[in-house]
Amino acid sequence: MRHxxxxxxxxxxxxxxxxxxxxxxxRGCRWHSAHMDFATAFRRETLAFEAAARRAADAGTxxxxxxxxxxxxADLVLHLGGVHRFVIRIxxxxxxxxxxxxxxxxFGLPEDRTNWPTPEGGPHTGAVPPGLVDWFAEGARxxxxxxxNGDPEQRVWSWSRERTAGFWWRMQTxxxxxxxWDAESALGAPGPVEAALAADAITQTxxxxxxxRRVWKEAPPGAGERFRLRQTDGPGVWTVSFEGEEVRLAxxxxxxxxxxxxxxxTASDLMLFLWQxxxxxxxxxxxxxxxxxxxxxxxxxxx
Numbered sequence: 001m002r003h004x005x006x007x008x009x010x011x012x013x014x015x016x017x018x019x020x021x022x023x024x025x026x027r028g029c030r031w032h033s034a035h036m037d038f039a040t041a042f043r044r045e046t047l048a049f050e051a052a053a054r055r056a057a058d059a060g061t062x063x064x065x066x067x068x069x070x071x072x073x074a075d076l077v078l079h080l081g082g083v084h085r086f087v088i089r090i091x092x093x094x095x096x097x098x099x100x101x102x103x104x105x106x107f108g109l110p111e112d113r114t115n116w117p118t119p120e121g122g123p124h125t126g127a128v129p130p131g132l133v134d135w136f137a138e139g140a141r142x143x144x145x146x147x148x149n150g151d152p153e154q155r156v157w158s159w160s161r162e163r164t165a166g167f168w169w170r171m172q173t174x175x176x177x178x179x180x181w182d183a184e185s186a187l188g189a190p191g192p193v194e195a196a197l198a199a200d201a202i203t204q205t206x207x208x209x210x211x212x213r214r215v216w217k218e219a220p221p222g223a224g225e226r227f228r229l230r231q232t233d234g235p236g237v238w239t240v241s242f243e244g245e246e247v248r249l250a251x252x253x254x255x256x257x258x259x260x261x262x263x264x265x266t267a268s269d270l271m272l273f274l275w276q277x278x279x280x281x282x283x284x285x286x287x288x289x290x291x292x293x294x295x296x297x298x299x300x301x302x303x
Contacts, residue, residue, distance in 0.1 A: 036170070036173075036196065036197070036200055038147050038169040038170060038173045039144060039147040039148040039169075041173050041177070041194065041197050042140075042143070042144055042147050042169075042172065042173045042176055043144050044194070045173065045176035045177045045180045046137075046140040046144065046176050046180070048180045048184070048191070049080065049136075049140075049176060049179060049180040049183050050133060050136060050137050050140065052073075052180070052183035052184050052186070052187055053073060053076075053077050053128055053132075053133045053136065053183060054130075054133050055187060056073045056074075056127075056128045056186070056187065057127065057128040057129065057130045057132075057133050059127075060127045061073075061127055061128070062074040062075075062117075062123075062124055062125065062126060062127055062128045063186045063187065064123060064186065065182050065183070065185065065186045066185055066186065067181075067182045067185055067276075067277050068182055070123060071123055071124075072117070072123040072124045072125065072186075073128050073183060073186050074116070074117040074124040074126070074127075074128045074129070074132060075117050075123055075124050076179060076182060076183055076186075077128060077132050077133060077136050077183075078116065078117050078132065079179075080136065080175070080176070080179050081107075081132070081135055081136035081139050081140075082107055083172070083175065084136075084139040084140055084142075084143045084172065085106060085107045085108050085139050086099060086101075086106060086107070087143060087168045087172055088108075088139065088142055088143050088146065089106045090156050090157055090158075090168065091146050091150060091154065091156055091165050091168065092146075094154065094155075094156060095156055095157050096155065096156065096157050096163070097157050098157055108135070108138075108139065109135070110131060110135060112131060113129075113131070113132075114129070114131075115127070115129045116129055116131075116132055117132075140176075143172065146165070146169075147169050147172075147173075150165055150169075151165060152164060152165055152166030152169055153165070153166065154166075156168070158171075159212075160208060160212075170200070170204060171204075171208075173197065174197070174200070174201045174204060177193045177194075177197055177198070177201070178193075178201075178271075178275055178277070181193060181272065181277065182277075185277075192266065192268035192269070193267070193268040193271055193272070194268075195231075195233050195234050195266065195267045195268065196234075196267075198266070198267035198268040198270070198271040199231060199234055199236045199267040199271075201271045201274075202229060202236065202238055202267065202270055202271050202274060203238065203249075205271070205274045205275075206238060206240045206247060206249045207249060209300075210240070210247045210300045211247050213300050213301055213302070213303055214245070214247065214299065214300060214301070216301075216303060217301035217303070219298065219299055219300065219301050220298065220299070221242075221244045221245055222241070222242025222243050222244060222245075222246070222247075222299055223242070224241065224242070224243060225241065225242045225260055225292065225295060225296075225299060226239065226240070226241040226242075226257075226258065226259040226260050227239070227240050227241075227259060227260065227261050227262075227263070227292065227296060228240075228255075228259040228261070228262040228263070229262075229263050229264075229270045230255070230262060230263070230264045230285075231264075231265075231266065231267045231270065232264060232265055232266055232284055233266045233267060234267055236267060237255040238250075239255070239257070239259060242299050259288065260288055260289055260292045260295075261286070261287070261288040261289055261290070261292035261293060261296070262285075262286075262287040262288055263280060263283050263285070263286055263293075264283065264284050264285035264286075264287070265283035265284040265285065266284070269282070269283055269284070270283070274300075276297065276302050279293075280293040
C-alpha cells in the first residue's frame with residue numbers, strides 16, 4: 001500500500017477499497033420501491049453533485065465537508081465515484097459474488113491520477129483535480145444508463161438479503177442525494193432532498209440501514225424504545241420500535257399509539273436527521289423525551 005499524499009501519489013486498489021467499503025457490508029431486505037423513478041432522481045442528484053465538485057475544482061480548492069469530517073470535497077468525489085464503478089461491475093457482469101477489489105480495472109481509473117486524493121493521512125488538502133470530476137461524471141452516466149435501461153429484478157450480489165439490481169438502484173440514488181447534500185454543504189447552503197425520494201430513504205433506513213448498522217456496530221439490544229417520524233410535506237408517518245435485536249417498522253397503524261419521541265419536519269430534514277446531517281433541534285417539531293434522540297443513535301450507530 002502506498003502511504004501518504006501529495007503530487008503524483010498513486011491511487012492503488014486497496015486505497016480505493018477503503019473509500020468504497022463503508023457502504024459495502026451488512027444485511028437488508030426486499031427492494032420494493034417500483035413506484036420511484038430512480039433513474040431520473042439519480043441523474044438529478046449526480047448532476048448537482050458534479051456541479052458542486054466542478055465549482056470547487058474551478059476555484060482551485062477542495063473545501064472540507066462539514067458532514068464528513070475526515071473528507072474534503074476531493075475525498076467525497078473519489079468515494080462516490082468508486083462506489084458507482086463498483087456497482088457497475090456487479091450489474092454489468094451479473095456477479096453473484098462481490099467483485100475482487102484488488103483488481104484495479106473495477107474502478108476504471110485513468111492513467112493520469114496526479115494530485116488525486118488517497119484515503120490515508122487525513123483529508124486531501126490539494127485542489128479537486130478536474131480529471132477526478134471527469135472520472136466521476138463518466139461513471140455516474142454509465143450507472144444512470146443501467147438504472148434507466150436495466151432490469152431491477154436481475155439477480156446480482158449485494159450486501160443486502162435482497163440480491164437484485166433494484167436494490168442497488170435504490171441504494172445508490174439515496175446515497176447520491178445524501179452526498180450531493182454533503183458536497184453543497186461544503187460550498188454553502190445545500191438544497192433539500194426531493195420529498196418523494198427523501199420519504200423513500202426514510203423507509204429504506206428503517207428497513208435496510210438501521211438493521212445493518214446495528215449488526216455492523218454491535219449495538220445494544222432494544223428495550224421497547226419507540227420513535228415516530230411525521231412528514232410535514234407529505235403523508236408519510238413512520239413508527240419504529242426496537243425490541244431486542246429487532247427493528248420493527250409499523251405500517252398500517254404508524255400514526256397512532258404512544259411513542260417515546262415524535263419528530264416532525266419535511267421528509268428531507270427527517271432523512272438528514274437519520275443520517276446525522278441535521279440535529280433534532282433543527283426539525284420543525286420535537287415531542288417527548290428529547291434525550292431519546294441521542295438514544296436512537298446508540299441503537300442505530302453511525303457508520
